[in-house]
Amino acid sequence: MKEPLSLVWLRRDLRLHDNAALYCALKSGRPVLAVFIFDRTILDDLDDRLDRRVEFLVQEISRLHDELAKMGSTIIVRYGYPVEVWKELIGQYSVGEVFANYDYEVYAKERDEAVGDLLKEYGIGFQSSKDQTIFDRDEILTGKKTPYTVFTPYSRKWHDKLDSFYLKSYPTNDYFGQLWQTKPTPVPTLKDMSFQPVGEPFPPRTVPDKLLDNYAKTRDFPALPKSTSELSMHLRFGAISIRDLARQAKEAKDKTFLNELCWRDFYFQVLDHFPHVEKNSFRRQYDEIAWRNNEDEFDKWCRGETGYPIVDAGMRQLNTIGWMHNRVRMITASFLCKHLLIDWRWGEAYFGKKLRDYDLSANNGGWQWAAGSGTDAAPYFRVFNPTLQAKKFDPDDKYVQEWVPELGKANYPEPMVEHTMARQRAIDTYKKALAK
Missing domain, CATH: 1.25.40.80 (Serine Threonine Protein Phosphatase 5, Tetratricopeptide repeat)
Known part of the structure; x- marks a missing residue:
């Protein structure tokens, strides 16, 4: 019978250095083999086949593959649904125990519970660690x-x-001798998963x-x-x-x-x-707000055609490079929720599609902060003035001019809503909802 392996399931921990789950696996006494799954449950929902996040994942997995190959080991990379992939792995390898790091998202918890139940059926342990x-x-x-x-x-x-x-x-480097010695295995390409490369450089990791x-x-x-x-x-x-x-x-x-x-x-x-925050307001009474949810206005916001230069610059930066400066994230989010009275979930979902650094917890927290529905004490009357924000944080219009070159020309739109009116409308709408 083959010697049982310890499999370390990498997800949001794509490194060999200082990795809690990898350390626990290496200390288990069994040979260690790394696994990564391109999860179709997530990837199938991505409308844009030019997705920077998937490209980054392929890049980082390939880097890990090469690092492990230099040590005579490999990473098993599969494209599929996690439970089905683990059924295949159990049939292919002698698995003694599986190690992974915690993930805090609702789907991730459900996924790990389902995989844990499957492993238990085969008498295989599933150990999770804090890492991220x-x-x-x-x-x-x-x-x-x-x-x-x-x-x-x-x-x-x-x-x-x-x-x-x-x-x-975690001193993982001290125990790399426990890595299972085997030939390198192939890593799925973007094309294999029906994605295309954007071809842009990613930020440095230091x-x-x-x-x-x-x-x-x-x-x-x-x-x-x-x-x-x-x-x-x-x-x-x-x-x-x-x-x-x-x-x-x-x-x-x-x-x-x-x-x-x-x-x-x-x-x-x-x-x-408080997992309800993924779909609902942290403060439940904020779900009573009568959002206007005007689709034409939402489309203008998405395209960066609101007539407010700092808002438009931010949205165009997001649409072009998949990233937006954090101060501008707050300004654009506040504008959507307060000036246009569009449900924060619409904006959160749009950011979720576009941001190369999209993280559910931070994105959700930021949007609920902007909408006033989150963990703040009494924030509903905080309404950013985009013009004043621009004067304070982009006083020379350098950022705006980079992303809104038609500013000051006839083809740049007038503001789609007047600030003072929009602010009062938002306050009145919130007050009415919260009085129920």
Whole structure:
């Protein structure tokens, strides 16, 4: 009988360095084989066959494949539905145990439960570890042992608890001798999965210390080159270690970036403890808002033709490169929800289609913050003025001119809605809904 293997199922943790599940597998005493599944449950729903995220995944999986090949091992890569793929793997290999890292999305939990049930039928263990967050699940709780629903007290406890224990890397490199020695296996191409390459370079996977030292001064100005880390795509798929990044951020002169990582953890735990937020408002009463949901106005917003230059610049940046500066994400989201009174879920879904760094928890948290339906205490009367936001954060119009070259010309549209009227309309609509 073949020696049983420990299989490590990579998902949002595409690296060999400092990987909790891989470390546990390597320490199991069995030879270790890596597995990745291009999940058709997700990929089949993607309308655009030019998807930067899929291209990034193929790139990163190919990189892992080459790294493992140099050590005489490989990664088994399949394209299919997870339960069906695992049935095939169980039939093909002698599997002693499967290791993976937690995922906090509703679908991911259901997927892992289904795979766990299948493995149990065959007497195979399924062990999960924390990896994509610093703190998760029940590690940051209130004095009453309940999850936090407001960021500020959560962040205080998060920062107080942050020490070297939680930031220590898993020394996977010390145990690579446990990798199963076998010939390299092929990796599906974009074409194999009916996708096409966009062909654009992806951001680097490192961030200079100088940028973190000055993060509070630069992060809100979209025209500044390299004013944000642009690591979100690498973090989304675990191509870099959150622990390595948090150590670097903690050592920076400015702690603003470290607080951004705290926000990331916060939104993960909100999604984990309150899964209804994926489809509904965190504060249920906000589901009573009478959205206008004008499809023509939504289309203008999507195309970047609202007549508000900072909003249009952001949407065009998103449509062109699959990314938008975070300050502008807040401005465009607020405009859709408050100025146009269009359901935040419409905007969230559009960002979900376009963003190369799309992450459900952060995207949902950001949109609910903009809509006022999230974890803020009393935010419904916060309505960004796009004109004032542009003057404050793009005072020389450099960002706007890059993405809206027709600004000031006859073919640039007039504002589709007047700010003062729209603001009051939003406040009145929210107030009426919340009075029920």
